[in-house]
Amino acid sequence: MPSSTFSIILTVRDYECDFQGIVNNAVYMNYLEHARHEFVKSRGLDVVKLAQENINLVLVKAEIEYRASLRSGDTFRVSVHMEPISRVRFLFVQQIHRQSDGKLIIDACMTGASIDEYGKPKAFDEITALLVRDSCQPDPEA
Structure with a gap:
Protein backbone atom coordinates (compact mmCIF):
# COMPACT_ATOMS: atom_id res chain seq x y z
CA MET A 1 0.00 0.00 0.00
CA PRO A 2 1.63 3.29 -1.05
CA SER A 3 2.11 5.96 1.58
CA SER A 4 0.54 9.40 1.49
CA THR A 5 2.29 12.41 0.06
CA PHE A 6 4.43 14.40 2.48
CA SER A 7 5.90 17.83 1.77
CA ILE A 8 8.04 20.59 3.21
CA ILE A 9 8.49 24.21 2.19
CA LEU A 10 11.97 25.67 1.79
CA THR A 11 13.51 28.91 0.50
CA VAL A 12 16.51 29.24 -1.84
CA ARG A 13 19.55 30.80 -0.17
CA ASP A 14 21.96 33.06 -2.10
CA TYR A 15 24.94 30.72 -1.80
CA GLU A 16 22.99 27.88 -3.47
CA CYS A 17 23.00 29.75 -6.78
CA ASP A 18 25.63 29.59 -9.49
CA PHE A 19 27.09 32.41 -11.60
CA GLN A 20 23.92 32.41 -13.74
CA GLY A 21 21.85 33.32 -10.68
CA ILE A 22 19.98 30.00 -10.62
CA VAL A 23 20.16 27.12 -8.16
CA ASN A 24 23.11 24.87 -8.95
CA ASN A 25 21.94 21.48 -10.23
CA ALA A 26 23.69 19.58 -7.42
CA VAL A 27 21.85 21.61 -4.75
CA TYR A 28 18.54 20.05 -5.78
CA MET A 29 19.89 16.71 -4.52
CA ASN A 30 20.23 18.31 -1.06
CA TYR A 31 16.65 19.58 -1.20
CA LEU A 32 15.37 16.15 -2.19
CA GLU A 33 17.42 14.38 0.49
CA HIS A 34 16.32 16.79 3.21
CA ALA A 35 12.68 16.16 2.31
CA ARG A 36 13.23 12.36 2.39
CA HIS A 37 14.83 12.63 5.85
CA GLU A 38 11.96 14.78 7.11
CA PHE A 39 9.48 12.29 5.63
CA VAL A 40 11.14 9.38 7.45
CA LYS A 41 11.27 11.45 10.65
CA SER A 42 7.55 12.21 10.30
CA ARG A 43 7.03 8.45 10.38
CA GLY A 44 8.82 8.17 13.73
CA LEU A 45 12.22 7.06 12.44
CA ASP A 46 15.56 8.81 12.80
CA VAL A 47 18.07 7.93 10.06
CA VAL A 48 21.05 8.73 12.33
CA LYS A 49 19.74 6.49 15.12
CA LEU A 50 18.95 3.74 12.61
CA ALA A 51 22.52 3.92 11.28
CA GLN A 52 23.85 3.61 14.84
CA VAL A 88 14.46 -4.07 0.96
CA ARG A 89 13.94 -1.62 -1.92
CA PHE A 90 11.66 1.39 -2.13
CA LEU A 91 10.97 4.25 -4.48
CA PHE A 92 10.72 7.88 -3.46
CA VAL A 93 8.70 9.80 -6.03
CA GLN A 94 9.53 13.46 -5.51
CA GLN A 95 8.68 16.80 -7.01
CA ILE A 96 9.70 20.39 -6.42
CA HIS A 97 7.20 23.15 -7.21
CA ARG A 98 7.79 26.89 -6.94
CA GLN A 99 5.28 28.34 -4.49
CA SER A 100 4.63 31.64 -6.29
CA ASP A 101 3.27 30.10 -9.50
CA GLY A 102 3.08 26.34 -8.82
CA LYS A 103 5.54 25.65 -11.64
CA LEU A 104 7.09 22.17 -11.64
CA ILE A 105 10.84 22.57 -11.18
CA ILE A 106 12.02 18.99 -10.55
CA ASP A 107 10.50 15.57 -11.20
CA ALA A 108 12.51 12.81 -9.51
CA CYS A 109 12.43 9.09 -8.80
CA MET A 110 14.92 8.04 -6.15
CA THR A 111 15.41 4.33 -5.46
CA GLY A 112 16.51 3.41 -1.96
CA ALA A 113 17.41 0.21 -0.16
CA SER A 114 17.92 -0.98 3.39
CA ILE A 115 21.29 -2.59 4.07
CA ASP A 116 23.07 -4.05 7.07
CA GLU A 117 26.46 -3.01 8.48
CA TYR A 118 28.20 -5.13 5.83
CA GLY A 119 26.47 -3.39 2.92
CA LYS A 120 24.22 -6.35 2.19
CA PRO A 121 20.51 -5.83 1.44
CA LYS A 122 18.47 -6.70 4.50
CA ALA A 123 14.83 -6.26 5.48
CA PHE A 124 14.28 -4.62 8.86
CA ASP A 125 10.97 -4.54 10.74
CA GLU A 126 11.28 -0.76 11.22
CA ILE A 127 11.61 -0.18 7.50
CA THR A 128 8.91 -2.67 6.55
CA ALA A 129 6.56 -0.83 8.93
CA LEU A 130 7.47 2.46 7.26
CA LEU A 131 6.70 1.02 3.84
CA VAL A 132 3.21 -0.12 4.77
CA ARG A 133 2.20 2.48 7.35
CA ASP A 134 -0.15 5.22 6.21
CA SER A 135 0.03 7.47 9.25
CA CYS A 136 0.54 10.89 7.67
CA GLN A 137 -2.38 12.60 6.05
CA PRO A 138 -2.23 13.46 2.34
CA ASP A 139 -1.06 17.01 1.77
CA PRO A 140 -3.85 18.84 -0.05
CA GLU A 141 -1.36 21.29 -1.59
CA ALA A 142 1.06 18.66 -2.92
Whole structure:
Protein backbone atom coordinates (compact mmCIF):
# COMPACT_ATOMS: atom_id res chain seq x y z
CA MET A 1 0.00 0.00 0.00
CA PRO A 2 1.63 3.29 -1.05
CA SER A 3 2.11 5.96 1.58
CA SER A 4 0.54 9.40 1.49
CA THR A 5 2.29 12.41 0.06
CA PHE A 6 4.43 14.40 2.48
CA SER A 7 5.90 17.83 1.77
CA ILE A 8 8.04 20.59 3.21
CA ILE A 9 8.49 24.21 2.19
CA LEU A 10 11.97 25.67 1.79
CA THR A 11 13.51 28.91 0.50
CA VAL A 12 16.51 29.24 -1.84
CA ARG A 13 19.55 30.80 -0.17
CA ASP A 14 21.96 33.06 -2.10
CA TYR A 15 24.94 30.72 -1.80
CA GLU A 16 22.99 27.88 -3.47
CA CYS A 17 23.00 29.75 -6.78
CA ASP A 18 25.63 29.59 -9.49
CA PHE A 19 27.09 32.41 -11.60
CA GLN A 20 23.92 32.41 -13.74
CA GLY A 21 21.85 33.32 -10.68
CA ILE A 22 19.98 30.00 -10.62
CA VAL A 23 20.16 27.12 -8.16
CA ASN A 24 23.11 24.87 -8.95
CA ASN A 25 21.94 21.48 -10.23
CA ALA A 26 23.69 19.58 -7.42
CA VAL A 27 21.85 21.61 -4.75
CA TYR A 28 18.54 20.05 -5.78
CA MET A 29 19.89 16.71 -4.52
CA ASN A 30 20.23 18.31 -1.06
CA TYR A 31 16.65 19.58 -1.20
CA LEU A 32 15.37 16.15 -2.19
CA GLU A 33 17.42 14.38 0.49
CA HIS A 34 16.32 16.79 3.21
CA ALA A 35 12.68 16.16 2.31
CA ARG A 36 13.23 12.36 2.39
CA HIS A 37 14.83 12.63 5.85
CA GLU A 38 11.96 14.78 7.11
CA PHE A 39 9.48 12.29 5.63
CA VAL A 40 11.14 9.38 7.45
CA LYS A 41 11.27 11.45 10.65
CA SER A 42 7.55 12.21 10.30
CA ARG A 43 7.03 8.45 10.38
CA GLY A 44 8.82 8.17 13.73
CA LEU A 45 12.22 7.06 12.44
CA ASP A 46 15.56 8.81 12.80
CA VAL A 47 18.07 7.93 10.06
CA VAL A 48 21.05 8.73 12.33
CA LYS A 49 19.74 6.49 15.12
CA LEU A 50 18.95 3.74 12.61
CA ALA A 51 22.52 3.92 11.28
CA GLN A 52 23.85 3.61 14.84
CA GLU A 53 21.80 0.39 15.06
CA ASN A 54 23.36 -0.84 11.76
CA ILE A 55 20.15 -0.21 9.84
CA ASN A 56 21.15 1.85 6.85
CA LEU A 57 18.93 3.50 4.28
CA VAL A 58 20.89 4.24 1.13
CA LEU A 59 20.13 5.72 -2.24
CA VAL A 60 20.96 3.27 -5.05
CA LYS A 61 19.58 5.15 -8.05
CA ALA A 62 18.67 8.78 -8.76
CA GLU A 63 16.59 9.90 -11.74
CA ILE A 64 16.01 13.65 -11.96
CA GLU A 65 14.33 15.71 -14.65
CA TYR A 66 15.17 19.39 -14.38
CA ARG A 67 12.11 21.23 -15.73
CA ALA A 68 12.80 24.83 -14.70
CA SER A 69 15.10 26.79 -12.39
CA LEU A 70 14.76 28.32 -8.97
CA ARG A 71 16.43 31.63 -8.04
CA SER A 72 17.59 33.17 -4.79
CA GLY A 73 14.66 33.94 -2.51
CA ASP A 74 12.22 31.59 -4.27
CA THR A 75 10.06 29.61 -1.88
CA PHE A 76 9.30 26.07 -2.99
CA ARG A 77 7.57 22.87 -1.92
CA VAL A 78 9.36 19.51 -2.00
CA SER A 79 6.96 16.56 -1.97
CA VAL A 80 7.73 12.92 -1.20
CA HIS A 81 5.65 9.86 -1.97
CA MET A 82 7.11 6.47 -1.01
CA GLU A 83 6.28 3.23 -2.82
CA PRO A 84 7.60 -0.20 -1.84
CA ILE A 85 9.40 -2.15 -4.54
CA SER A 86 10.35 -5.14 -2.37
CA ARG A 87 11.10 -5.85 1.29
CA VAL A 88 14.46 -4.07 0.96
CA ARG A 89 13.94 -1.62 -1.92
CA PHE A 90 11.66 1.39 -2.13
CA LEU A 91 10.97 4.25 -4.48
CA PHE A 92 10.72 7.88 -3.46
CA VAL A 93 8.70 9.80 -6.03
CA GLN A 94 9.53 13.46 -5.51
CA GLN A 95 8.68 16.80 -7.01
CA ILE A 96 9.70 20.39 -6.42
CA HIS A 97 7.20 23.15 -7.21
CA ARG A 98 7.79 26.89 -6.94
CA GLN A 99 5.28 28.34 -4.49
CA SER A 100 4.63 31.64 -6.29
CA ASP A 101 3.27 30.10 -9.50
CA GLY A 102 3.08 26.34 -8.82
CA LYS A 103 5.54 25.65 -11.64
CA LEU A 104 7.09 22.17 -11.64
CA ILE A 105 10.84 22.57 -11.18
CA ILE A 106 12.02 18.99 -10.55
CA ASP A 107 10.50 15.57 -11.20
CA ALA A 108 12.51 12.81 -9.51
CA CYS A 109 12.43 9.09 -8.80
CA MET A 110 14.92 8.04 -6.15
CA THR A 111 15.41 4.33 -5.46
CA GLY A 112 16.51 3.41 -1.96
CA ALA A 113 17.41 0.21 -0.16
CA SER A 114 17.92 -0.98 3.39
CA ILE A 115 21.29 -2.59 4.07
CA ASP A 116 23.07 -4.05 7.07
CA GLU A 117 26.46 -3.01 8.48
CA TYR A 118 28.20 -5.13 5.83
CA GLY A 119 26.47 -3.39 2.92
CA LYS A 120 24.22 -6.35 2.19
CA PRO A 121 20.51 -5.83 1.44
CA LYS A 122 18.47 -6.70 4.50
CA ALA A 123 14.83 -6.26 5.48
CA PHE A 124 14.28 -4.62 8.86
CA ASP A 125 10.97 -4.54 10.74
CA GLU A 126 11.28 -0.76 11.22
CA ILE A 127 11.61 -0.18 7.50
CA THR A 128 8.91 -2.67 6.55
CA ALA A 129 6.56 -0.83 8.93
CA LEU A 130 7.47 2.46 7.26
CA LEU A 131 6.70 1.02 3.84
CA VAL A 132 3.21 -0.12 4.77
CA ARG A 133 2.20 2.48 7.35
CA ASP A 134 -0.15 5.22 6.21
CA SER A 135 0.03 7.47 9.25
CA CYS A 136 0.54 10.89 7.67
CA GLN A 137 -2.38 12.60 6.05
CA PRO A 138 -2.23 13.46 2.34
CA ASP A 139 -1.06 17.01 1.77
CA PRO A 140 -3.85 18.84 -0.05
CA GLU A 141 -1.36 21.29 -1.59
CA ALA A 142 1.06 18.66 -2.92
